[in-house]
Amino acid sequence: MKDSEHVNFSEDYELNRHLELVGKSQSIKNREYLREHTGPRAKRELDKRVLTHAEFKPYVKQDKPHLDDPV
Numbered sequence: 001m002k003d004s005e006h007v008n009f010s011e012d013y014e015l016n017r018h019l020e021l022v023g024k025s026q027s028i029k030n031r032e033y034l035r036e037h038t039g040p041r042a043k044r045e046l047d048k049r050v051l052t053h054a055e056f057k058p059y060v061k062q063d064k065p066h067l068d069d070p071v
Contacts, residue, residue, distance in 0.1 A: 007051045009035050018053070018060045034063040036060045 008014050015034050016026040024030055040060040042051055 005051055005052050005054075007039070007056045009039055014053075018056065019067065021057065022060055022064045022067070023042070023070070024064065025070045027068060030067045033066060034060065037066070 007018075015031045015055050018034065019026050021047070029063055038049065038059050039056070042056055043049065046055060
C-alpha cells in the first residue's frame with residue numbers, strides 16, 4: 001500500500017481534504033477535532049495504528065455535526 005493512501009494527521013492539507021468532502025470549514029478548530037477525536041476513535045474501533053483515507057472518511061461523515069460550517 002502506498003503512503004499516500006494513509007492519513008497523515010500532521011498534514012493540514014490531508015485533513016482539509018476530508019473537511020472539504022463533508023462541506024465543513026477547513027479551520028484549525030476542525031482539524032484539531034479530527035486529530036483529537038475522530039482519528040483516535042477510528043483507530044480504536046478499527047483496532048489499527050494507521051488509517052487509510054477510505055477508512056477515515058466514514059468517521060469524518062459521522063462527526064460532521066461536531067464540525068463548524070464554512071463562514
